[in-house]
Amino acid sequence: VAPTQTAQIRYLTGLMAQRLDVAPLVAQSKWNTGAAINDPVREQAILADVQKQALAIGLDPRFAAAFFQAQFDAGKLIQSQLHQKWQLQKQAPFSPAPDLAKDVRPILDSLTPQLLIAIKEVQANLCQPETKRQLQQAGALSRFDPEVRDAAVSILKCP
Numbered sequence: 450v451a452p453t454q455t456a457q458i459r460y461l462t463g464l465m466a467q468r469l470d471v472a473p474l475v476a477q478s479k480w481n482t483g484a485a486i487n488d489p490v491r492e493q494a495i496l497a498d499v500q501k502q503a504l505a506i507g508l509d510p511r512f513a514a515a516f517f518q519a520q521f522d523a524g525k526l527i528q529s530q531l532h533q534k535w536q537l538q539k540q541a542p543f544s545p546a547p548d549l550a551k552d553v554r555p556i557l558d559s560l561t562p563q564l565l566i567a568i569k570e571v572q573a574n575l576c577q578p579e580t581k582r583q584l585q586q587a588g589a590l591s592r593f594d595p596e597v598r599d600a601a602v603s604i605l606k607c608p
C-alpha cells in the first residue's frame with residue numbers, strides 16, 4: 450500500500466472522528482433546549498454549501514452530499530444514544546451547556562472544507578483492495594460504536 454494512501458485515509462478518518470466528537474456537544478445543547486435531534490433545515494443548508502464547495506474543488510457534488518448525509522446520520526445515532534441514556538438517568542440540564550449556534554455549529558462548519566479535500570483524495574483510491582480494510586479498521590474511528598462507525602464509513606465504497 451502506498452504510504453500516501455495510508456496517510457490520506459488517516460487524515461480523512463481523523464477528521465471524521467473530529468466531526469463525530471462534536472455530536473455529544475450538540476446533544477447536550479439540545480438536551481437543555483429541547484430542540485429536536487433531527488434538523489432537516491440545517492442539513493439542507495449544509496448540503497447546499499457542501500455541493501457548492503465540492504464543485505469548486507472538482508469533487509462530485511452528489512458524492513460529497515452523500516458523504517455528509519452519512520456523517521449527519523452517524524452523529525444523530527450518537528445524539529440519540531446519549532438522549533436515551535440521559536432520559537433513563539433523569540439527567541438535569543447541563544450547566545454550562547454549549548450554545549448550538551454560537552459554539553457548536555461553527556466547529557462543524559470549520560471542518561467542512563477540510564473534509565471535502567480529504568474525501569476528494571481518498572475517493573480516487575476507493576477501488577483499491579486495501580482501502581476498504583484501512584477504512585474499516587481506522588484507529589481514529591475505533592472508539593465509536595460499530596453502528597456509528599458503519600453509518601459514517603459505509604458510504605466510502607467502490608462504486
Ligand SMILES: O=C(O)C(=O)C[C@]1(C(=O)O)C=C[C@@H](O)C=C1
Binds near residue numbers: 491495520521
Ligand atoms: O446542527 C445540528 O443541529 C446537529 O444536530 C448536527 C447535524 C450535523 O451533523 O451537522 C446533525 C443532525 C441534524 O439533523 C443537523 C445537523
